[in-house]
Amino acid sequence: MSDEIYKIQLDGVFEGPMDLLIYLIRKNEVDIYDIPIALITDQYLKYIEWMKSMNIDFAGDFLVMAATLTQIKSKMLLPVHEDEDSEEDPRLELTKPLLEYMQAKSAAEHLGGRSILGEDTFIRTIDKEDYSETGEDEIINVGLFELIDAFKKILENISDDQRLDLTADRISVKDRIAHIVDLLEKQGSITFGELFSSDANKGEIILTFLAVLEMVKLSLIRIVQHVHTGIIRLFYL
């Protein structure tokens, strides 16, 4: 058995439990729809033992899979009652994700086998002079990741006390302000009641209220109540 483990090692450390399982299934040349669960579980556990003995760091995912395998193995040992023939083969719990993962692997191989730009074919490196007219500094592509990356780099350069917590709550208030400003830019004014849709939940109502407060604080709006009707109206300043 130690020979076999050595052989496994030669094939490299597995990226995850799925990789290891697929390796074992192929090595034993077994049918994925009829996995000899006891055999595969044994070999899987031995590999984990080996990784432990070699002090190889491995993710907890390997242990989760070990537990799953053991569980399936014990389920298989339970006697099947005749009236329960409709019950699923416990191994399906393994087969389905394995098939899906194998599909992903094949798709990855297919992608890697395509003609790759920068490897098999090339495009022109754009000459700066073609763009010199714009007079701008380094030009970058616009993408959400570029935006947040730019912001992250800025944050790294400023002191902690200047940091603003960018929790979802704060962004939600900003978002609400943006919506109200959109409305005000269109209409100039809006009644307080119109700000709250009839199906608004408590959270949304609080959010809108916070947004209105913030806007008053920034003197972006003026709030006026009609003497007779009592209707409260927001005016964009």
Place this chain on the structure above:
Amino acid sequence: MMENIKNIIEALLFVSGSSLTIDRIKSVLALNNTKEIRDALSALSDEYEARKGGFYLHEVAGGYQIRTRPEYTKWIKHLIRIKPLRISKAAMETLAIIAYKQPIIRSDIEHIRGVDCGGILRTLLERKLIRILGRKEIPGRPLIYATTRQFLELFDLKDLKDLPTTEEIEKLGNTADATDA
């Protein structure tokens, strides 16, 4: 002034890094219809084919791009010794899952791969092969990922429909042999 649409388009294709869509060309030239543009592109392509020079007109990522002919790849590699964009197997798997299952959230990717994918997602984002599409309206509002135009260009795909189905890939031959574990 516009008599020379073909030359203008050729110049545009020359300076544009990414592939140019017909719509894009249309808006640059301020034209109303695409017929002239299509004709010019096809004339250019024919011309490049007839002269069989160092490059050709390639249809990719929903647009057009001038690319070098593969037979000169060897020489270009002598010229530019930059390390090509190598993508690890793990990253390729993650990318494949996103390509086929997009829009997809991180936990679904990790469910399929069975391992954490955070670092790989970050790298793919940095390389602009994937992008954040928004958030899924489920508890936790997780970010949704999808592939980009650069992804299509890198793998020479006209559009996402150009990807073979997983059934087609399986038919291409059982790629699953024991050596690649």
Place this chain on the structure above:
Amino acid sequence: MMENIKNIIEALLFVSGSSLTIDRIKSVLALNNTKEIRDALSALSDEYEARKGGFYLHEVAGGYQIRTRPEYTKWIKHLIRIKPLRISKAAMETLAIIAYKQPIIRSDIEHIRGVDCGGILRTLLERKLIRILGRKEIPGRPLIYATTRQFLELFDLKDLKDLPTTEEIEKLGNTADATDA
């Protein structure tokens, strides 16, 4: 194999943005003399002149470069200007600060970036990526900036809530070993 020097050189010139010297081409092609290279370059130049397309062979800085013809510069500028997908790094930084810290006044942006942002703010306003919400009631009554609907469209966001938080990006972990060694 080398029968096709002209095409190889064309592919090299095409790929290389900057100009290529004859010596450089010589070393890439591992040739001993420059005669063949000179002949090929002159043949290419003649060809480009004969077809009068969008580009020509330009001799510059002791080397050669394929350049777009000046008469099409106008359209190229148009392409760049219309290109909605590019923005300077400085503008992106400013935009990021406004997106995440809005509503924000100019002096706060400049405090964070450490440089004057007047020009960039104007550009962002012109591009309608940011807007002026009003004035802050503090001495000097500075303008308050925020992002616009166009900003959301540009980044393919439904609303500001879809912006990923820095925390989320950090949680993705470090750039993993997505590249092969």
